[in-house]
Amino acid sequence: MPQDEHREGIGGMINPTRYGIERVAYLLMRLSGLGLLAYFVAHIYETSNILRGQVGWNEFLELTQTTGGHIFLAIVIAMCVFHTVNGIRVMLGHGGVGVGKPARPDYPYDPASQNYRHKIGIYSSIVLAAVATMYGLAVMFGE
Amino acid sequence: MAQVSSISNEQSPTAKSITLKILRYNPKHDESSQFMEFDVQYEKWTTVLDVILDVKKYFDHSVAVRYSCRQATCGSCGMIINGKPKLACFTKISELNSNVVxxxxxxxxxVIRDLAVKFEKLFDSHQKIKPYLIRDDTELVSDEKEFLQTPKEVEQYIQFANCIKCGLCNSACPTMATDSSFVGPQALAQAYRYVADSRDKGKDSRLKMIDDSHGIWRCHFAGSCSQVCPKGVDPAMGIQLLRGYMLGFSS
Structure with missing residues (x-):
């Protein structure tokens, strides 16, 4: 136990099991953000292969035509759709939109900021990401 | 596990039994923390604080716990109960639905010792946001003798005035878990409480304090702070409303 600060650390930050779907969305948002950053770097490397000429470019493109390449791109689709849709929800929330209005709280104190609009937003992001991924898989494996 | 103990005498006919596991640690002496187990009796109305005090009374008086009012008003007995931050005096054993607590x-x-923790940083952050009304004049010399507010103006902040500084929100916050410089949801919600108060004129100095990379911008709206608040303060709402104001979304 780190006694100086007794912080939960990264393990506590990424634990999605204790605080409902909002904390799951928080984790997925961070993971998809990091994943998309990694993809962005990989994408720059990938497109730089054009400097090796048409043969080099085609060789690298063949990687995306493999089963592994298709699964990788499907994951990128999932991350992209979830991060976009949930990002819009989070940005609106950060602007104070849809977080409820201050009022005298009544027991059992359901927090207004964790309302159904945000829950619908989170579930919608997950469902849309799943649908987009399935569509992407159907297109890629249906060739 | 260091110890297994149980009360064997004077059992109530309606009492049930659970195993209470207390994390023991004294930073001055111990290399690491360890759980001690106690078999304790409870009734339908027994709180977690009650059974901890039973342990102190019957088994081990050296268990360190901070408490005072026993009615969720003083904010002293916050602790992690079955993995989530709660007030021990406000959590009944029967509602935990577990044989092990x-x-x-x-x-x-x-950690100071066992279940008692230091609140200095929480109070420092709270103090930094100037948790008092700032005005050039004073109601003591004003002709009106008090600063009148409409019920609508009171509703803008009264929810956030319920904060008892128990620290549960800071304990649940995922940003606090990794960022030792973060102001924390408690102080940020209190900043909103005073900024939203129509009597207050110290908005600029407060916003200057929280307009920092480790201030309000570090909140990611995970909402865990609001879920654990025992007084319905909803810090996540206050923080987002304050950020919306700073971003120009609201007036």
């Missing part, structure tokens, strides 16, 4: 000191606070 685990209590640990709150996360993101330095």
């Amino acid at each position: 685990t209590v640990e000191p709150m996360k993101n606070f330095p």
